[in-house]
Amino acid sequence: MVALEEDRHRVEHVFHLEDAMLRARVGRYDALVVASPHCDRALARTWPVRHPRVPLLLVDPSPEARVSAQISGSPCLDTPIDPHLVAAVLEERLNAARSPCPPPPVSGTRLRSPRVLLVLRRAIASKLDRHAAEMALEAECLIAPDVRTADALLGDRLDAVLMDGELMVDPAAGVALRQRIHASGVPLVALRFDPLRGPEGIIDALREAATSVRASRRAAK
Numbered sequence: 001m002v003a004l005e006e007d008r009h010r011v012e013h014v015f016h017l018e019d020a021m022l023r024a025r026v027g028r029y030d031a032l033v034v035a036s037p038h039c040d041r042a043l044a045r046t047w048p049v050r051h052p053r054v055p056l057l058l059v060d061p062s063p064e065a066r067v068s069a070q071i072s073g074s075p076c077l078d079t080p081i082d083p084h085l086v087a088a089v090l091e092e093r094l095n096a097a098r099s100p101c102p103p104p105p106v107s108g109t110r111l112r113s114p115r116v117l118l119v120l121r122r123a124i125a126s127k128l129d130r131h132a133a134e135m136a137l138e139a140e141c142l143i144a145p146d147v148r149t150a151d152a153l154l155g156d157r158l159d160a161v162l163m164d165g166e167l168m169v170d171p172a173a174g175v176a177l178r179q180r181i182h183a184s185g186v187p188l189v190a191l192r193f194d195p196l197r198g199p200e201g202i203i204d205a206l207r208e209a210a211t212s213v214r215a216s217r218r219a220a221k
Helices: 002-006 017-026 040-050 063-072 083-098 130-137 147-153 174-184 198-220
Strands: 032-034 056-059 115-119 140-144 160-164 188-191
Touching: 032 040, 040 056, 040 063, 040 130, 056 063, 056 083, 063 130, 063 198, 115 147, 130 140, 130 198, 140 147, 147 174, 160 174, 160 198, 174 188, 188 198
Parallel strands: 032 056, 115 140, 115 160, 160 188
Antiparallel strands: none
């Protein structure tokens, strides 16, 4: 991080994740640079959500962290790298973080985030990160790892239901659940997963389904 120090940034070097998190809680930092593929997975997933105005930069990230970074927009750099590139990337992110926030809603109004129910097979639900799903869908997510849980969540206020295509045609319970969703009037979209793509494929399937939901809403208007 010599380039950052040369640009008169105060840089602290931390070699343990627990120590880094403790300092982040008690101190005020402008950015976090992580060069530890053994412990960057959780940080890449949660840091942008909990600290949206403190940029995260990953160096040589693990495959899982790289996927989370792509979803959140956190930059990744691979070694060998030009030290000054680190400074340039962070400066760009810091300028964006310092930009004015959008004005608050007019007094007396309340903006509500869309709420989406994801009905998935348990094997897929176990691989899905909720924060990543919410960022991909731009909505609050309820995740049902089976049909029974989904049935219990149908009573909540919902704007859409995204359901695993294989569950939709399950004669044991999926077909009946699909009929109840249609009867409730909530838009229902089938999810198609590529079993070879892992977590990244799950997120892409959610994005495609979200596009379908938005298109049907525009058509309804």
